[in-house]
Amino acid sequence: MYWVALAGRHEPLAPARDQVRAVLAGVVPCVDDAVLVVSELVGNAVRHTTAGPDCLTIEINEDQVIVAVHDPEHDDGRVHVSESAADPLAESGRGLWLVQALARRWYVETTAVGKAVVAVLPRRKSAVSRAARF
Template identity: 50%
Template sequence: MNAVDEERLCGRIAVRRHWVKLSDCTEPSELARRHVREFLKGRAAPERVDDAVLVASELVGNALRHTAGGPDCMSVEIYQDAAVLRVHDAGRDVSRVRVRSVGKSLDELTGNGLGLLLVEELAFEWSVGLTAIGKEVVVVLALGAGGLSERDALPHIPAVRPSLTAELHQLDDGH
């Protein structure tokens, strides 16, 4: 599907969409947190707004730490029961965007990998994929306090990366 068709499709599905440019910003994490909080306020349970703010902060912080140019932009899309956060940067190495081994102690993870463990815990689903000019991390979050069921998952959000739970089940079955 080309970008024009995708834009038309997403325009009909998303209830609301907000985009913010983060490049050339002196405090991109603060800008991302503020925009997510303002955009979701009144549209999501308060604890879910806090979760989304934390996820946005972690994703933008990771782009700042692990890419030469930092984050380019972020978008927030609101659907009936879910919000989708997308953080884009110019980096092309998707292999670096992964949760560190769960076998490591918390002390070993501090400062390196703890952020994506938080994202993994707070997100219904998340993935990373290449774009024409870099990569994009996509996180699906429930808007309601009760979470999101499997049947409510958004089929048009690509599951590029399997969940940590699925990876652990694969490891258990293999040994």
């Protein structure tokens, strides 16, 4: 289990992406998917919570990678795939749709100090890398 502090950072997105890449590079093939998923989850925490993200956790199991972005606000049911995600002309709202497309599953978990938005990714070859070849 890897833990990355994000609380109080003016710009938490770059360090979160860098840490995911550093932890997973050379270990699992799904690095690009994990970086994209974490980017979306951290970005959502920055945009949709008052305090922003608190920390990021990364766990590597035999067949999956689990990433979770924690924040100090309790889940009030607002974490869901946007209705505008299906609109190809929408300028925002696709973050959780991408997470849902890349992850085996994602969910919101209540924690002692707020919530964590968790994504479970397969360790296999990255969908982002596969799409880039075409």
